[in-house]
Amino acid sequence: MANHTAELDAVLTALGDPTRRAIVRRLGAGPASVGELAAPFPIALPTFLKHVRSLESSGLIRTAKVGRVRTCTLHRERLDLVQDWLDDQRHLWESRTDRLEQLVTSPTPTEEDS
Template sequence: MEKYSAALDDVFVALADPTRRQVIRRLGSGPASVGELAQPFPITLPSFMKHVRTLESSGLIRTRKSGRVRTCTLNHERLALVDDWLAEQRRLWEARTDRLEQLVTHQEDTP
């Protein structure tokens, strides 16, 4: 997982902002134009575009321009990095809690 650490860092930085997380959540339903994505937020379009660029540079989304419309799509492969990292952390913590349970159970059995 170390070889993915820079990419994972970029993804977590991008996901640290609630606006960007909402954009990711919305794109989970399918592609959308930047205008559609920006509509629910009380910020200017140039400010919203900074969020789009951050998501795009982290690899979480891809954009495609057709005429005057820029369409965003979610990059599921990049999200898989987070899933893999979380699964690894889950395994580590489950192993630790299993050892703790064995230690506590063993101490209770000892007179």
């Protein structure tokens, strides 16, 4: 996981914006043109394209231009970086809470036992 720190940072940064998360959510249903993706958002196309470029530079999406139409496709494997990091965090915190539970529930020695 340490080898993927910069990649994970880029993906998490890209997912930090609600517009970009909505784009990723929509692309989860399948490829779409930039125009189709931009339609529900009340922002100018140049602003929307900045979001697309951010997602593309993080590796979350890929774009391909055919004629005048640019189509975006979700690169699902990049989401595995986030899932792997979350799994590591879950394991870490579960082990910590398990140790805390053992500490709290284990009998404490009394003065008579000493």
